[in-house]
Amino acid sequence: MQLVSVIIPCYNEQKRIRSLLSALYAQTYPHNSIEIVIADGLSTDNTRVIIEKFTLASPDLKVQVIDNPKRSIPSGLNLAILASHGDIIIRIDAHSLPYPDYIERCVEALTTGLGENVGGVWEILPGDQTWIAQSIARAAALPIAVGDALYRHATKPAYVETVPFGAFKREILALIGFFNESLLTNEDYEFNTRILESGGRIWLDPKIRSQYFARASLPALAKQYWRYGYWKWKMLRRSPKTLRWRQALPPLFVISLILVIVAAIVYHPLWVIPVGELIIYSLILLVASYQACLRENNLNLVFGIPAAIATMHISWGLGLLWSMINGNSSIKMDLKI
Numbered sequence: 001m002q003l004v005s006v007i008i009p010c011y012n013e014q015k016r017i018r019s020l021l022s023a024l025y026a027q028t029y030p031h032n033s034i035e036i037v038i039a040d041g042l043s044t045d046n047t048r049v050i051i052e053k054f055t056l057a058s059p060d061l062k063v064q065v066i067d068n069p070k071r072s073i074p075s076g077l078n079l080a081i082l083a084s085h086g087d088i089i090i091r092i093d094a095h096s097l098p099y100p101d102y103i104e105r106c107v108e109a110l111t112t113g114l115g116e117n118v119g120g121v122w123e124i125l126p127g128d129q130t131w132i133a134q135s136i137a138r139a140a141a142l143p144i145a146v147g148d149a150l151y152r153h154a155t156k157p158a159y160v161e162t163v164p165f166g167a168f169k170r171e172i173l174a175l176i177g178f179f180n181e182s183l184l185t186n187e188d189y190e191f192n193t194r195i196l197e198s199g200g201r202i203w204l205d206p207k208i209r210s211q212y213f214a215r216a217s218l219p220a221l222a223k224q225y226w227r228y229g230y231w232k233w234k235m236l237r238r239s240p241k242t243l244r245w246r247q248a249l250p251p252l253f254v255i256s257l258i259l260v261i262v263a264a265i266v267y268h269p270l271w272v273i274p275v276g277e278l279i280i281y282s283l284i285l286l287v288a289s290y291q292a293c294l295r296e297n298n299l300n301l302v303f304g305i306p307a308a309i310a311t312m313h314i315s316w317g318l319g320l321l322w323s324m325i326n327g328n329s330s331i332k333m334d335l336k337i
Contacts, residue, residue: 001029001030001032001033002033002086002087002088002107002111003033003034003035003085003086003087003088004029004033004034004035004086004088004089004090004103004107004167005035005036005037005080005081005084005085005086005088005089005090006024006034006035006036006037006089006090006092006103007037007039007077007080007081007084007089007090007091007092008020008036008037008038008039008080008091008092008093008094009038009039009041009068009073009075009076009077009080009093009094010038010039010040010041010043010047010076010094011040011041011042011043011047011068011071011094012041012043012044012045012047013043013045013047013094013095014043014045014046014047014050015095016094016095016213017038017047017050017051017094018050018054019097020092020094020095020096020097021036021051021054021058021063022054023097023098023099023100024036024061024092024098024103025058025061026100027098027100027101027102027103027104028100028101028103028104029103029104029107031060031061032060034061034062034103035062035063035064035084035085035086036061036062036063036064037064037066037080037083037084038051038063038064038065038066038080039066039067039068039075039076039077039079039080039083040065040066040067040068040076041068041069041070041071041072041076042067042068042069042071048065051063051065064083066079066080066083067079070181072181072184073184073185073187074179074180074181074183074184074187075181077091077178077179077187078178078179078181081170081173081178086170087169087170087171088106088107088110088167088168088169088170089167089168089169089170090102090103090106090165090166090167091165091166091167091188092165092210093164093165093212095127095212095213096122096165096210096211096212096213097210097211097212098165098209098210098211099208099209099210099211102120102208102209102210103167105120105205105207105208106118106119106167106208107167109167109203109205109208110167110168110169114201114203114205115159115200115201115202115203116168116169116172116195116198116200116201116202117163117166117167117168117172117191117192117195117200117201117202117203118163118166118167118168118202118203118204118205118208119151119163119164119165119166119167119202119203119204119205119208120151120163120165120204120205120206120207120208120209120210121150121151121152121153121154121204121206121208121209121210122151122152122164122165122209122210122211122212123209123210123211123212124137124138124140124141124152124211124212124214125137125211125212125213125214126213126214126216127213127214127215127216127220128216128217130216130217131300131301131304132216132217132218132304132307132308133214133215133216133217134300134301134304135301135304135305135307135308136214136215136216136217136218136221136304136308137214138292138301138304138305138308139289139304139305139308139309139312140214140308140312141153142288142292142305142309144284144285144288144309145308145309145312145313146312147244147246147247148246149162150204151163151164151204154204154206155206156206157203157204157205157206158203158204159201159202159203159204160202160203160204161189161192161193161196161202161242162188162189162192162193162202163192163202163203163204164188164210164212165210166188166192166202168195172195172200175198176191176194176195176197176198176200177194179191182234183231183234183235184227184231185227185228185230185231186228186231186232186234186235189235189242190235190238190239193239193242218307218308218311221308221311221312221315222311222314222315223315224315225311225312225315225316225319226315226316226318226319226322227319228316228319229250229251229315229316229317229318229319229320229321229322229323230319230320230322230323231323232247232316232319232320232323233320233323233324234323249313250312250313250314250316250317250320251316251317251320251321252317253281253313253314253317254313254314254317254318254321255317255321256277257274257277257278260273260274260277261274281310282306282310285305285306285309285310286302286303286306288305288306288309289301289302289303289305289306289309290302292305293305
């Protein structure tokens with residue numbers, strides 16, 4: 001059996017880290033062929049205490065914790081890679097739960113040569129049991145909110161542009177390098193872009209499954225998508241061809257709103273334009289939400305889903321625009337994935 005290194009960047013994940021470690025302990029791949037390297041950004045909660053207790057209770061699974069003083073995700077990933085020894089590396093996020101056969105299926109896909117990076121489909125779970133947390137999780141699975149990336153809904157294997165929680169051979173690093181530490185997010189997409197540019201392939205198999213906990217509140221969601229938009233512009237400056245039409249819609253929507261509102265302030269009769277635009281936008285989101293709720297025979301989230309989608313669109317668009325206008329400014333980033 002090939003040694004597999006599972007690398008996990010984390011910071012203040014006391015709520016989720018125990019569940020993740022339990023999910024890794026439940027893997028069908030042999031424990032003696034797995035090592036877990038956690039790059040901790042000097043957590044101030046009980047994250048390390050929980051990891052230590054788990055390690056003492058499960059000595060047959062090797063778990064190593066290293067410091068990530070920069071507290072950035074790509075820095076943590078790179079430090080974990082340097083501290084690891086496996087020929088195969090799998091990146092996992094601290095608030096995710098891989099299915100029991102996750103590692104086994106990833107190794108099988110890699111060793112049979114299906115791709116240079118392989119991954120699967122994730123299921124979005126609510127970050128809490130509240131109404132809005134459930135709305136956010138449901139919205140995050142809808143194409144109108146986040147686009148049509150196959151890792152959110154694929155039912156058939158395919159070659160794709162990116163996968164979450166990918167598995168790759170260590171040897172690929174000699175060809176394309178490590179994760180780009182100048183990008184505080186989008187680092188996995190940029191990593192996969194370099195694989196594709198080198199002639200490699202990204203393989204998605206829907207039988208490779210994991211669960212991911214969405215943000216639990218609208219402010220946390222807004223902060224997350226602002227960060228996504230902000231760093232997407234940095235990514236586009238490096239690789240303009242990675243822009244997809246669906247990614248251009250949020251900033252265009254925000255720009256159009258700003259322009260028509262400014263115009264309406266100057267000439268009051270124009271207020272009908274932004275009001276009409278918002279009404280049409282709201283109706284589109286409500287229809288999409290209603291259809292999604294009907295499919296699940298549950299209308300409880302019919303108004304929460306549009307609120308979550310609008311938060312994603314506007315925050316992402318504003319983040320990208322701010323990065324375009326004031327890209328060298330210093331802003332405090334949410335270090336969670």
